[in-house]
Amino acid sequence: MRPKSPTLDILSTLPMGGGRPLTVAEYVADVLRRGIIQGELPSGAELRQEDVAAQLNVSRMPVREALRMLQSEGWVVVEPRRGAVVASVEPGDIRETFQLRADMEQAALRRSIPLLTDERLRDAATLxxxxxxASSLDDYLSLHKKFHLALTVGAGRRYTGLISELIDLSDRYLRLELTTLANHDESQAEHRAILEACRLGKIDEAIAQIGPHIAEAGDDLARTLESKKA
Incomplete structure (x- = not known):
């Protein structure tokens, strides 16, 4: 019998997502996804169905369904003789994810800005x-996600749902390369400029700022990964 993968020990300590009640398969997928985003399940980690089922006290059937869900989302790949493993990260994946997110947030801002209330704008400023x-990268990334969603909330749930997923993917890449709040001041200055454009109702200006803000961050991360692989 193969030994249990040590990377799965953290599964029982990760929280279940909020919102509506989840099916068992959705719960398993949520826990695994969080483990990947937080770096507890690194690239190449084997996700053996029997180990995941034992850790989460569920049967193997919902685990199998959860792994199919994660495979369709790009978090997991199935390899010959190894089964499901956490997907690796490539520079092209990083650039694509950040560019998709930039495009999506630009489209969402165009819809959202006319509907942003003073209360929403104050909430964004507070964030x-x-x-x-923020005293840690975890705290910063959590608040960062809430800030971007606060500005795009007026676009509706379909937009914010997709943006939330893309931010989760982005955060996984950020956690791979960042251990401190690098470029914090520059990033915060850009955030404040975007917020001010939103507050003044300058839609084109906000869109012109948020696109490079996101896409260039992806380019920086991709170049860092490329230099490490060279």
Whole structure:
């Protein structure tokens, strides 16, 4: 019998996502996805159905379904003789994800800005202030996601749902390369400029700022990964 993968020990400690009640398969997928995003399940980690089922106290059937879900989302790949493993990260994947996110947030901002209330804008400003005081990368990324969603909420759930998924993918890449709040001041200055454009109702200006803000971050990460592989 093969030994249990040590990377799966963290599964029982990861929280289940909020919102509506999840099916068992969705719960398993949520826990695994969070483990991948947080770097607890690294690239290439084997996700053996029997180990995951034992850790989460579920049967293998919902685990199998969860792995299919994660495979369709790009978090997991199936390899010969190894089964399901956490997908590796390539520079092209990073650039594509960040560019998709930039395009999506630009489209969402165009719809959202006319509908942003003073309360929403104050909430976004508060999130920026909290990001300034973030003491860890985990705290910063959590607040960062909330900030971007706060500005695009007016576009509706379909937009914010897709943006949320793309931010999760982006965060996985960020966690692979960042251990500190690198370029924090520059990034925060860009956030404040975007927020100010939203507050003034300058849609084209906000769109012109948020696109490079996201896409260039992806380029920087991809170049870092390329230099390590060279």
């Amino acid at each position: 920026l202030d909290r990001m300034d005081r």
